[in-house]
Amino acid sequence: MPIDNFDTVITIDGPAASGKSTLAIRLAEQLGYLFFDTGVVYRAVTLAVLDKNVPVRDEMACTHLAEEVRIDVQPASQDDGRANDIMIDGEDKTWEIRQPYVEANVSDVAAYPGVRLALLDKQRKIGKRGRVVMVGRDIGTVVVPEAGLKIYLDASVEERARRRYKEQLAQGEQVVFEDVLAALRKRDEIDSNREVAPLRPAEDAIILNSDDKSIEEMQQILFELVEEKGIKAS
Ligand code: CDP
DSSP, X not given: OOOXXXXXXXXXXXXXXXXXXXXXXXXXXXXXXXXXXXXXXXXXXXXXHHHTTOOTTOHHHHHHXXXXXXXXEEEOOSOSSOSEEEEETTEXXXXXXXXXXXXXXXXXXXXXXXXXXXXXXXXXXXXXXXXXXXXXXXXXXXXXTTOSEEEEEEOOHHHHHHHHHHHHHHTTOOOOHHHHHHHHHHHHHHHHHOSSSOSOOOTTXXXXXXXXXXXXXXXXXXXXXXXXXXXXXX
16 A cells, blocks of 8 residues: 655645745755645646647647646756756756746636646645645645645735746846736736635645745744644655
8 A cells, every 4th residue: 555645745835926935945955855836837738838829718728738748847957046957748948937928828727627637646646755845826725635734825915026026037037017016916816716726725724924024034934833743854
C-alpha cells in the first residue's frame, strides 16, 4: 500500500501577488522541503493554448490541450532568478509563462472544470510524497485537504498591484500601474466566482494578511505556526 505523507504538506493559498511564492520559497528552504507553485501548471496550459492559436473561449479545445500537454517542473538550470525550470513539451518556458498576455488569459482557462480535472492528479501526486510547500488557489480546499498546515495569505488589492507592477518592470515589461491594478481585480473576480474550486480559505486554514508586514516578519510568523503543528524539517 502506498504511504501518503500529507501531514508534512504545507499549503499556502490566496489571491494573486499576495506574496505566497516568496514566502513559500523561503519556508521550503528553511525546512529542506520542495517548493511547488501550482500556478505554473495553469500558466503552462494557457501559454500552450495561446501559442497554438486555440481560442481561449473554446472550452473543449483548452481541456484537450490540458490533457495532452507535458509539463515538467525541474531544478533551476540557470541563475537568473528562477525558482525552477518550467518545461512545456520539452522546451524551457520559464519566463514566457510570466508574461502579461498569459496572465490576462490564465484565469479564464483555469476556470474550465475539465482543465482543472486534468491538472488535479499531477498536483496531488506531488503532495502525496510529502515534505512540500504547495502554493495556489485551491490547494487546502481541493488538491490536498489533508495537509498538515493550511495558510490563506491575503493583502489589499492596491498593495498586491504595487508588488506585481514592480516585478513586471524589473522583468523589462512596459506596464502601467493602473493596468496592473485592473488586471488583478479582474483575475480576483474570476478566481473567486468560478463554479469549480473557487478561491476561498479552507475551513481550517489560518488566515494571514501581509499588508503591513515585511517578508521577514511573515516568515517568522509562518515558522512559528509550523513548529506549533509539530511539522519537522527534513
Ligand atoms: O503569481 P500569481 O498569484 O499572480 O498567479 P499564479 O499563482 O501563478 O496563478 C495564476 C492563475 O492560475 C490564477 O489567477 C488562477 O486563475 C489559476 N490558479 C488556479 O486556478 N489554481 C491554482 N491552484 C493556482 C493557480
